[in-house]
Amino acid sequence: MKSIEEIQHEIVEEFENLGDWVEKYNYLMELAKSLPPLDEKYRKKENLIEGCQSQVWLAAEYSDGKLYFQADSDALITKGIIALLLKVFSGQTPNDILNANIWFIDKIGLSAHLSPTRSNGLVSMLKQIRMYALAYKTKFNL
């Protein structure tokens, strides 16, 4: 498994090959469409992160010391960014998630989507990922 740092570098490289915003968002939409569908058992209220603009579902599974995330959104662009976040975080250990410095969003010019003023559920999703990491870290004394 690649480290969070390595994956961020990879994403940034991918985006550097893209031209204008049309290509960027086209790529995001492709990512969105390729995101594995959310297991229906997870599509429930407890996993829903409500934003004013779009909704996000997030579920976590813990196995062999690592956290695996599943997520979905009703908006395609939000879903594309979710796909990026899952690339980075899914399959990492709770400690690595908690210690991670996430810088790739800024670098690829999508930071507006993760600003607290945009209520699309992504900021809360990021917070929720860290909460899961903290919960499992505490539970298993990691």
Add this chain to the structure above:
Amino acid sequence: MFDIQKVRNDFPLLQNTIYKRPVVYLDNAATTQKPRIVIDNTAEYLSKYNSNIHRGVHYLSEKMTEAYESARQTVKNFIGAAHHHEIIFTSGTTESINLVAFSFGEAFVEAGDEIVVSQMEHHSNIVPWQMLCERKNAHLKVLPITYTGELNMTALTSVVTNRTKLIAITHVSNSLGTINPIKEMIQFAHARSIPVLIDGAQGIQHQPVNVQELDCDFYVFSGHKIYGPTGIGVLYGKEKWLEKMPPYKGGGDMIKTVTFEKTIYNDLPFKFEAGTTNFIGAVGLATALRYLNDIGRADILKYEEELYSYALQKMQTIDYVRIIGTAEHKTSIISFLLQNIHPFDTGMMLDKMDIAVRTGNHCTQPLMKFFGIEGTVRVSFAFYNTIEEVDYLVESLKKVKQLFS
């Protein structure tokens, strides 16, 4: 003669390029841009006359007080009120409604009484009444709407009862653009001695309003949606109601005498203007209203109507656009969905094409629920928008559709 190019030049923000071209600002129902004269005038008052009103003996305070009271006069004339003391300056529509919900409620609403709102109201014209009803053990009743997005006027006779104490209804729907038959509503209510509050947040800037002709009991609106500054709004109330309503906030300037035993409240309008008011904002609002009068209200409204019917007709011909709200009488607002594309996605893409729109539920969740949707894309026009901008919007929607197919 209405000169669109001259008008556009009056608004500095419209000259700005966000990404590639000057912004196509179609979020006017959220807030309007400010003409240079409002910006300059605000700066002038701040730099030459800033001083607290009604209190100082000095020259500056007198100048500022004069400007503030003259702003009240300008508002009074703009909406055709009978008296200047029927104009209360507030922070905006929301505060105006909260003021009436509290003060009217204190004076006139008892347990078991009813307040009537409609299904298309903005949360600001729902929640304050809910709070009042909770406080007084009263009931909130809802006038239903039809699938075209119009008030179901035939339901009025069953929703309004002899316990109804007030009807609060929007002039123009902020989500759909429907112009409600408020005059008819007021006549119906007055025949039963029920007062009516009109939420004019989306009405005042797009419809001629004369509160005496309408005979409404309250009319409320925000300054920032009619080309004035933020943080200033108006509550118009008939003297006969305002006189009987207790103050909403206590503080300075709203009193005549204060002892620890008893306070004698000041007269209208000061009774409702506790504390230091937004006097700079009031002057800015008056400047905006005078600006509209100088261009000519009738000309503005005529231009807006032409632009709107052009836009509506254009949008209606696009087969992948579903317009939400198809009332016969509409103005300035078009709410729609682009195929099955999420409104947020559409809005984000339009932003990249320098078009500013609003997406979401527009603070009307009950209305969205009625239509069975999460939200819409909303474009809302002002008199500085152009036919070319409408064409560009339509072209851009085509591009968005292609991007998502």
